[in-house]
Amino acid sequence: MSDVASKVKDIIVDQLGVSADEVVEGAAFVEDLGADSLDLTELIMAMEEEFDLEIDDEQAQKILKVKDAIEFIEKNQ
Amino acid sequence: MSDLPKVALVTGGSRGIGRAVTERLAADGFETWFTYVSRPEEAEKVVAGIEEKGGKARAFKLDSGDRDAIAAFFKEEIKGKAELEVLVNNAGITRDGLLMRMKDEDWDRVLQINLTGCFAFQREAAKLMSKQRRGRIVNITSVVGQMGNAGQANYCAAKAGLIGLTKSTARELAARGVTVNAVAPGFIQTDMTSELPEQAVEAMLTQIPLKRLGESDDIAAAVSYLAGPGGGYVTGQVLAVNGGMYM
Numbered sequence: 001m002s003d004v005a006s007k008v009k010d011i012i013v014d015q016l017g018v019s020a021d022e023v024v025e026g027a028a029f030v031e032d033l034g035a036d037s038l039d040l041t042e043l044i045m046a047m048e049e050e051f052d053l054e055i056d057d058e059q060a061q062k063i064l065k066v067k068d069a070i071e072f073i074e075k076n077q
Numbered sequence: 078m079s080d081l082p083k084v085a086l087v088t089g090g091s092r093g094i095g096r097a098v099t100e101r102l103a104a105d106g107f108e109t110w111f112t113y114v115s116r117p118e119e120a121e122k123v124v125a126g127i128e129e130k131g132g133k134a135r136a137f138k139l140d141s142g143d144r145d146a147i148a149a150f151f152k153e154e155i156k157g158k159a160e161l162e163v164l165v166n167n168a169g170i171t172r173d174g175l176l177m178r179m180k181d182e183d184w185d186r187v188l189q190i191n192l193t194g195c196f197a198f199q200r201e202a203a204k205l206m207s208k209q210r211r212g213r214i215v216n217i218t219s220v221v222g223q224m225g226n227a228g229q230a231n232y233c234a235a236k237a238g239l240i241g242l243t244k245s246t247a248r249e250l251a252a253r254g255v256t257v258n259a260v261a262p263g264f265i266q267t268d269m270t271s272e273l274p275e276q277a278v279e280a281m282l283t284q285i286p287l288k289r290l291g292e293s294d295d296i297a298a299a300v301s302y303l304a305g306p307g308g309g310y311v312t313g314q315v316l317a318v319n320g321g322m323y324m
Contacts, residue, residue, distance in 0.1 A: 038252060042207060
């Protein structure tokens with residue numbers, strides 16, 4: 001697992017209070033991991049802080065699954 | 078549980094209603110931090126008074142009209158250094174005048190401090206409280222935000238806006254165990270009202286069923302309730318403390 005991927009998964013575990021083995025790359029935040037809109041916002045903010053980048057709302061709306069988040073950060077870091 | 082200090086933050090806490098709220102929350106057991114803009118000697122007195130009674134307090138010079146400074150304050154002083162249990166948005170100014178003569182700068186400044194400043198404090202506090210899954214926000218609005226007042230279009234608009242901000246934030250943060258309420262004082266005995274001519278005070282009293290001006294401590298008691306253990310099931314409300322002048 002890449003460094004980014006493992007950091008992203010740590011953030012998800014921390015923010016959503018799910019167990020690490022649930023956070024597979026194909027897992028959807030809302031459907032699979034039980035996130036609500038506030039969770040998603042906090043997740044985006046936590047990733048912005050960790051990776052020191054900005055994710056605008058339009059981009060954020062496309063981040064639906066764990067792998068979307070990892071790909072976005074790898075591309076934009 | 079962390080051993081970070083459990084802090085109540087009050088904006089504009091060096092005098093008037095803010096001072097009474099600061100002192101009351103300190104007496105309730107919070108480490109109480111407050112902001113002030115002018116008169117550092119007054120702020121020091123408030124801190125000394127609280128410490129004398131065995132409480133803890135800190136004063137910060139911070140302009141509620143400066144969003145960058147507010148964000149920086151949270152980053153440098155609060156994040157990771159305290160558990161923000163309570164935020165009381167009290168800081169406010171007036172620049173009265175009739176609408177037709179009201180200057181842009183008087184409109185802008187009042188909105189900037191009384192409404193935008195509260196937004197900025199709430200936005201920062203929401204990030205921390207949401208993560209904590211716990212917190213209380215109390216916004217000090219005004220009876221004139223509910224009923225209007227000739228000569229205060231800017232102030233009334235800001236205070237009415239604060240009620241909308243309160244209710245929206247209450248809905249957003251409820252799922253995180255954070256409550257957001259407003260307290261709407263009526264005419265309160267402060268430096269400002271003590272300078273009014275007797276006639277003006279008499280005229281005010283005819284509008285107040287309880288026939289007296291309120292005390293800063295009346296407002297502090299309402300804030301204490303909303304910030305304390307008894308207020309946990311109350312959110313999105315405007316608690317009017319006005320002697321019945323508006324019902």
